[in-house]
Amino acid sequence: MVRTKVRxxxxxxxxxxxxxxxARTAIYNWLFARQHGGKFILRIEDTDISRNVEGAIDTILSSLRWLGLEWDEGPQVGGDYGPYFQSQRTYLYAETARKLLSADRAYRCFCAPKKLEERRQQALREGRPPGYDGRCGDLTQNQIHKLLSREKPFALRFRATSFGDLSFRDLIHGEIAFKKEAVNDFIIVRSDGTPTYNFTVVVDDALMQITHVIRGDDHLSNTPKQIPIYKALGYPRPEFAHIPLILGKDGSRLSKRHGATAVEAFREEGFLPQAMVNYLALLGWSYDDRTTLFSVSELIDKFSLEKVSKNPAIFDLDKLEWMNGVYIREKSDQELAELLLPYIRDIALVDGGGEGREEGEEHLGSATGNETLSDTQTKNILAPRVPEAEIKRTLLKIIPLVRERIKKLSEVQQMADFFFTEDYPLEKDAMQKFLKAREARKILQATLEKLRLAQTFSSEEIEELLRQLPDELGLKAKQIFQTIRAAVTGKTVSPPLFQSLAILGKEKSLNRIAKVLSILEEGAEGP
Known part of the structure; x- marks a missing residue:
């Protein structure tokens, strides 16, 4: 079996x-293959049927493609070394297991699981190693024949202890040695006929002519089990490279309790694939102590296993968000409009439902003239459908206002929803601090009078008119502009006020201010 190319x-x-x-493991493999002009193979290890999740394969394939990690061989692509699903390769495992058995490299183990556990517990109590003691490996042919004739269930164990001490050179960790006591005769085929991981992975990697196995440090303990199988079968052994694990900020292995860990979740939140690939590549690898931003072509050119750290990497969401913001700002207005559209579409096309609203939030579109601002209740009113072309036009107008402010695409929903709906939420702080303030009605009335004078309703004209109010009302500019912002956007923080008003247009801006003003006046005059 001659290998000439990196696989x-x-x-x-x-x-x-x-x-x-x-995903980080896939990125390292993909970069290594591309750098060496080799092949990146995708294989689905689906033999553990009880743990397989419906739809998981499609999600994994979709996530890899979203990251740009196209595979050269595998599902939906094909290749010369398939099938690429382990569940379709069982005949290969059965054939290989028979070879090992006939060569006395494996043997039948008739020990019942209950008995194995009892012996393990006893060994622990006596201070002995709890591994399998190899007793079935010494059964005579006559004993085996009798047990088989009684249809006694058996598993197949590999004679690992016959190989003695083991060492190999890891491309990241260097020379690694294992004492023979580290590995007992382990099961390669269970009593139900299903093959185990350490057996199938060797068969697959060998028959698919894999030259380099790049995987996580958590697989390091599997290597002394796999290398003897390569030797027993006469297969050439691949090079091994075990990359550091990814930890949360608390030093524990990254998991759901640290937040999102699924690539699909980051995609839905509005992270860009370029940012994800760039950031994940840096979790355990660095080119130098300065450079953090790399294009894919630069990563292919500069990546090397020699510079992968031996130490665990810490997942820093803040750094990922910063990096994603950088990539967002590099997009053209047209590109960004297309990316933001999915996050705006539901707000603009089907609006008015109460789903997803925070407790205590009120919505301007829900208020009527007979309700006070404090007792406004959310109502299930569907907004009119807005043509997608109109949504895109509006997006192109607001992108200059939000580009520097968002680190994830999804943030546009909170920041700019008021541009696309009349049923925008009135945040609690906006109501308490500004709309319920004693001067609010005076400010909004004066604002209406000023904005009615506008001819072009450009941001420059709006600013010129509204900046007259502090002197005329004897109030601070911040209080005035925050009150206007609260009425028109429902927020205390939003894109620049004057530009936002210009984008909303004169009619919509005046209507919103007038509606809030009427609600305030109704509340003041009520019982």
């Missing part, structure tokens, strides 16, 4: 989503 693989199990740790 690496990423082999996820369809037990759930693509974790960022798995």
């Amino acid at each position: 690496v693989r990423f082999a996820p199990s369809p037990t759930g989503y693509l974790h960022v740790g798995g």
Whole structure:
């Protein structure tokens, strides 16, 4: 079996989503293959049917494609070394297991699981190693024949202890040695006929001619089990590179309790694939102590296993968000409008439902002239459907206002929803601090009078008119502009006020201010 080209693989199990740790492993394999002009193979390890999750394969494939990690061989692509689903390769495992058995490299183990556990517990009590003691490896052919004739269930164990001490050179950690006591004769085929991981992965990697196995440090303990299988079968052994684990800020292994860990979740939140690839590549690898932003072509050119750290990497969401903001700002207005559209579409097209609203929020579109601002209740009123072309036109206008302010695409929903609906939420702080203030009605009435004078309703004209109010009303500019902002946007923080009013237009701006003013006056005059 001659190997002439670099061939690496990423082999996820369809037990759930693509974790960022798995994505980082896939990125390293993909970069290594591309740098060396080799092949990146995708293999689905789906033999553990009880743990497989429906739809997980499609999600994994979608996430990899979103990251730009196209595979050269694998599902939906094909190749010369398939099938690329382990569940379709069982005949290969059965054939290989028979070879090991006939060569006395494996043997039948008739020990019942209950007995194995009892012996393990006894060994622990006596201070002995709790691994399998190899007793079935010494059964005579006559004993085996009798047990088989009684249809005694058996598993197949590999004679690992016959190989003695083991060492190998890891491309990241250097020379690694294991004492023979570290590995007992382990099961390669369970009593129900299903093959185990350490067996199938060797068969697959060998038959798919994988030259380099790049995987997480959590697989390091599997290596002394796998190398003897390569030797027993006469397969050439691949190079191994075990990359550091990804930890949360608390030093524990990254998990759901640290927040989102699924690539799909980051995608939905509005992270860009370029930012995810760039950031994940830097979790354990660095080119120098200065450069943090890399294009994909630069990563392919500069990546090397020699510069991968031996130490765990810390996942820093703040740094990822910062990096994502950088990539967002590099997009053209047209590109950004297309990316933001999915986050605006539901607000603009089907609006008015109460789903997702914070407790205590009130909505301007829900208020009527007979309600006070304090007792406004959310009502299920559907807004008119807005043509998508109109949404895009509005997006192109607001992008200059939000580009520098958003770190995730999804943030546009909170920041700019008021541009696309009349049923925008009135935040609690906006109501308490400004709209319920004693001077609010005076400010809004004066604002109406000023804005009615506007001819072009440009941001420059709006600013010129409204900046006259502090002197005329004897109030601070901040109080005035924040009150106007609260009435028109429902927020205490929003894109620049004058530009926002200009984008909303004269009619919509005046109507919003007048509606809030009427609600305030109704509340003041009520019982």
